[in-house]
Amino acid sequence: MNTLWKRTALLLSAALCLTLFSGGCSDSDDSQNPDLRQIKIGMTVYRQDDTFISTLSGYFLETAKARESRDKVKISVNVMDGKGNQGIQNDQVDKFLSQGYDVICVNEVDRTAASVIIDKAKSANIPIVFFNREPVEEDMQRWDRAYYVGAIASESGVLQGRIVSNLFNQNPELVDRNGDGKIQYVMLEGEPGHQDAAIRTEYSIKTVTGAGISVEKLANDTANWQRAQASAKMGQWLKDEEIGPRIEVVFSNNDDMALGAIDAYRAAGIEDLPVIVGIDATPPAREAIKEGTLTGTVLNDAKGQAEAIFELAYALSTGRDVKEAVPRLEGQYVWLPHRTITIGNVMQEFDD
Known part of the structure; x- marks a missing residue:
């Protein structure tokens, strides 16, 4: 098992702790300070056993942990598995909304079901970041605080x-x-x-x-x-x-x-x-x-997408300018480029 895969597995295991412990990602004493701002980010994915999605969510948790330590804030991340069932995922979104999460990140089971999620999020005024599975354009136009991160x-x-x-x-x-x-x-x-x-x-x-x-x-x-x-x-x-x-x-x-x-x-x-x-x-x-x-x-680019999703979520949670936080943002969309990987460059591109 290579280093990145081990790290991803450890981070995904840590997600369970993050769902149960609202003290955030940091192990420092600062995270126990009750005066610190706590940010709650909910994430639901279509299937946690999908290799790409599990890698992306692992990078997301890693990015959140690093930002918590740097900015001295509490960041509670709750990653939930939709198990390939849109009904289950809708219930998970409802839970995030009812519990007053600052932002919700959604990797849809069914990309055509986005309108229901967007309308609920809009009613609660809780911004939403879709990723990997792009909602249809008409649904994205329903609310200007709905965003999408992915690749073409x-x-x-x-x-x-x-x-x-x-x-x-x-x-x-x-x-x-x-x-x-x-x-x-x-x-x-x-x-x-x-x-x-x-x-x-x-x-x-x-x-x-x-x-x-x-x-x-x-x-x-x-x-x-x-x-x-x-x-x-x-x-x-x-x-x-x-x-x-x-x-x-x-x-x-x-x-x-x-x-x-x-x-x-x-x-x-x-x-x-x-x-x-x-x-x-x-x-x-x-x-x-x-x-x-x-x-x-x-x-x-799982790492680049995870970082963009987090930066959007963090900016939306803290009232910062989203365009400044994510320079790649074009309207409501963030597009990450692809690269070809073969035996000729795999060693140079990755330090597995």
């Missing part, structure tokens, strides 16, 4: 496509195994209805064909962002004589599903892997790049 999905698809097209142009024999001049591929997609899944799927392939490379889709299916589901689906394809032996590239909408594809190859006893690409640059994915099983991924 099309950019991640483009960069994923470039990993494959660049490799094809530089070393065609590594990609085009049968030498027919085109790429036979399968696509592992995120959950239906999620904007990132549809956009990443579209733009990854569009980028490859835009580079003048012919493609042939052998199969595609949803695996709901989950490693186990992707492994099961990939295992079925590998058993299909019309699909398995012909796969040259596995496109995956996120890293967990890409790792699931690798798991399926290992379970099938196949050591000679095709090109496999993911998105997110999670710690396990970076390890897979180093060991040579994952060809590449696209950094969906």
